[in-house]
Structures are given as structure tokens and as C-alpha cells.
Amino acid sequence: MKDHTEVTIYHIAEKLGLATSTISRALKDHHSIGKKTIEKVKQTAKEMGYRPNNLAASLRSKKTKTIGVLLPTITQPFLSSLISGIEIACQKAGYNVVIMQSHDSYEQEVNLTQSLYNNRVSGIICSLAMETQDTSHFQLFIESNTPLVFVDRVPKHFSTFRVVIDNYAAGYKATKHLISQGCTRIAHLTAGSEFSIYFERKKGYLDALKEANLAIDENLIIKLKAVTYEEAENATNKLLDMKNPPDGIFAPGDILGVSAIQCAKKRGIKVPEELAVIGFNNDPISNIIDPNLSTITHPAEKMGQASAEIILKHLKHPKKGEDAKEITFLNTEVLVRESSMRNKTE
Structure with a gap:
């Protein structure tokens, strides 16, 4: 035996x-x-x-060689690419990754944060839940000097590392593109609170309209309860039912843009001739929909890698106070496709 x-x-x-x-x-x-x-x-x-015996080693050091990742969901292509970037960087450095989903619930996020803390993760990467406004539950990590990186959906006022795109500039670019295609009544689908990335994208949209001397019609701005296909479909139907409907839609997510296109097609409205649409993220679905969806690139994998690298660097050379408040900006671009291409010369 x-x-x-x-x-x-x-x-x-x-x-x-x-x-x-x-x-x-x-x-x-x-x-x-x-x-x-x-x-x-x-x-x-x-x-x-x-x-x-990694467990014994981690108990001696009071830390595991594990990075905790807390995200709203893993089903969105953007977030799965983000995870891929995190895993690539962590695996190279010999760290494991544990992934948890808040499902956009503040309460779940608070509970999962405590769980990651109790499990002595070496660092945490988080994209906030849609419901979250109070971020005091993350203070545990600051007090224990555990590196914390917020990515994509980040809090405005929290002293730690952040990896983001310039959401204001991205919203501005998307709206400017629709204006360049001759759109004068541009609707915008938005979501979240004033602390969210969607709020920044909306500010960019509004400033692009002002710069072009286009009237701001509050009826053309619809706040969604959730970033879903169904919510965007309801919003698009509401917009197209107006006496003076929009000739362009800026949807801050590709699933929302796809929903707007399909909704318009069902109603016999030609895209882009009667309604130009631009999305956000460059998800695979944007290339499959007919017509192809114009979108804003969102470097998800690079954002994931950058987040993990910040933590790994911090673990080797800890930073405190002001030095632990770095913001990493990654660039975005407008990808012009059929759904918004009214001006064939662009």
C-alpha cells in the first residue's frame, strides 16, 4: 500500500x-x-x-500570493478582456487571481470586499458596482497597506491607484463624430450616478453640442436603470416616438448601440441615413451587427495589465500617501463603421 x-x-x-x-x-x-x-x-x-506548502508560507507572511479582482460581472466582453490582462501580468509574476462579481449591488460589493480582506489577498483590483456611491468599505485595504487599484469605474474621491480612460474626452469624440456626419438632434443614453464613468461621457457629449452651437434638449437624454439591451430598446422606442425624433444616438456601451440599431430597423428606420448610431467599447458584437456599429475603442486588456502591474510593483516597492494616488490614463479612438457613416468622405 x-x-x-x-x-x-x-x-x-x-x-x-x-x-x-x-x-x-x-x-x-x-x-x-x-x-x-x-x-x-x-x-x-x-x-x-x-x-x-503555500498556505503555511502565506500564514507566516500574513499574505497570500493572490490578487483579488472584484468586478460588476464577468459576462461583458470588456470585463472578460480586463480579466485576461490581469491574469497575464499576475501569472508571469507567480501570483494567483481570485475573481468575484458584485452584480452591480452595493451590498454584495461590501460583503465581497470583507471576504477578500479576510482571505489576506496581497492586493485588490476593483471596478465599482453601479449602485456604489459610498466607498468607505475599501478603507480596510488602505489601513492594512494592501495595494488597491480601481479600474474603469473608479470613485472620484479615494486616495489610491486608478486606471482609467478619459471618459469625458471619449464622450466628446463620439458626439463630435456624429456632428461631423451632419447630425443635429443627437440623443444620448446614460446611466449611473454623478460619480460614474457615464456621467463623464455625458459631460463630453454636452460640451460637444455646445461647441457646435446645437441646442441641448433634455428630452433627448435618457437615463437607463441598467446597462442592458432591454433598457436601451425601451429608451430608443421612446426617442423614436417623439414628434421630432433624433437623427443620431450616442450609446455609451456597444450592447446599447446594437439595441438602438435593431429597434430602429424593426420600425423601418434606415441606419445611418435616418438615424446614425455610435456605441462604446469595441465589443465583438459591434462587428457582427448589420450595419456594423461605429464605436469608441476601450483598451480593456491593457487596463487589466496596467492594474496588475501597479499592484506587483507596489508589493516590491511600497508607496504611501500622495505617491499611492497615481492615475493611469489610456487612450481611446473613434472607430468609424457603417452605422454612423453618412458622410462617405470621412
């Missing part, structure tokens, strides 16, 4: 006639141990079925 006793460094030391401290250093490739000894120790450890 096979012996199921857990192999430890003591067993390896006994077999090789070496000190346990030598075995421990050899397994960690320590510079004080010769190359031949390291190879011999590792080969013996493998043959004996040795597994490093």
Missing part, C-alpha cells in the same frame, strides 16, 4: 544528508546555493512527490 504521508523538506534533507535550510534555499533558487545542488534538490523533491 502506498504511503500517503505528506513529503516535507525534512524528508528531502534526510534523504540527501543536507540541512533543511539548504533544501529550503535550493527550492527557492537562492544565490547562496550552487547550481548542481539546486538541480539535485529539485529532482529529489519531484521524485518524492514534494508539494510546497
